[in-house]
Amino acid sequence: MKAQYQQFIRTHNHKTAINGENLVALNGLTERNHVEYLQDVCADLFPNPQGLKALDMGAAHGVCAMALAELGMQVAAYDMYRSSVAIVHKMAMEQHLNISFRVGGSLQIEQLQEKFDLIHDRDCLTHIPLPLDRARFLQSLRKMLAEDGKLVIRTCILSPQFDPDDSFESICLDADYILWRQTPESDAPGVVAMNGRHWTAQKRLPPAEVIRQELCRAGFMILDEEIELVPGNNPSILRLVVTSAPGR
Incomplete structure (x- = not known):
């Protein structure tokens, strides 16, 4: 399954155009690489994304939520602080993009009681330090995936230079x-x-292999991954695409 997905990515390398004005307005230029990755992965996973439901965990200023909505998805932007998404809320209304806003912590997502075709987590897992809480968080995400839904994770990992x-x-x-x-x-x-x-x-900040083990224990199957080495005395970045393992 993983090999088939990687072959699909190689042979269907869609590139999506990022709305630069939105990136600037949301102070998201430093997130450009991740937004490009997210939109390209979504283009490969969902050839017809119109109307699909997406959850953006830890939405912050809404850069990734906006990028998903630009693809035609119905996006729920989830963050601890309502003030974080004030600007993107206004922009979404002006551009007629389908973004709704939910407020809560990472360990309270069960309260949403919804299913999503795509869940995107940018660093929420990183900021959950305790193993039992991390397991609970990952299991909650898996339960919220619709049938054949996908989870895209960006998290920090231990690197030799850190x-x-x-x-x-x-x-x-x-x-x-x-x-x-x-x-x-x-x-x-x-x-x-x-x-x-x-x-x-x-x-x-565990090694990548520990993250893989956490995901497998939570009932996920890894479809694809990449590691970005960050210059200087910094952790590396691990990006993964996962789905529910068969029978889980």
Whole structure:
């Protein structure tokens, strides 16, 4: 199945035109590469995307939600903060694009109780540090996929060049690949005392193979993947296209 999908990508390399004005208006120029990837993957997966339902997790300013709506999809932009999507809401109305807006955290997506042909997650998984929460999040995404639906994930992974000890920030990476940030002493939830200091878990940066294992345990089958090496002292970026495994 994976080989068939990769052959399909190679022989049907559609390139979609990005609306540059929308990118600029949404401060999305730094996301151009990912938007191009997302639109090209969607063009290959869905030759007739008109009217298909898409969920954009962690929509932020709405760059990816707008890109999906430009393909003709009915997009639900999901983010923790309603203010994040204020500009794209106005732009979508002016351009008659089908984007609705939902507010909630990554671990509250079960409340949507909807099925989607495409789910796009840009870094939500990265910012869920605890393994049990990550498993719950991935299982929720799988349950929300329509029959033959696809999940496109962008997440950060550990790379050979990334050294948290060489960072200007007060961070550390533990044996479970959880990145901790030093914080003032507090009794707030999530603040943990370690080695005489106080820390909060920020994200999880495992190797790519750990991500693959998480997806398989959650009932997904990987169709395609690519790794982008980011210059400097930074994690790498892993992009995957997955679907529900047969019988799951």
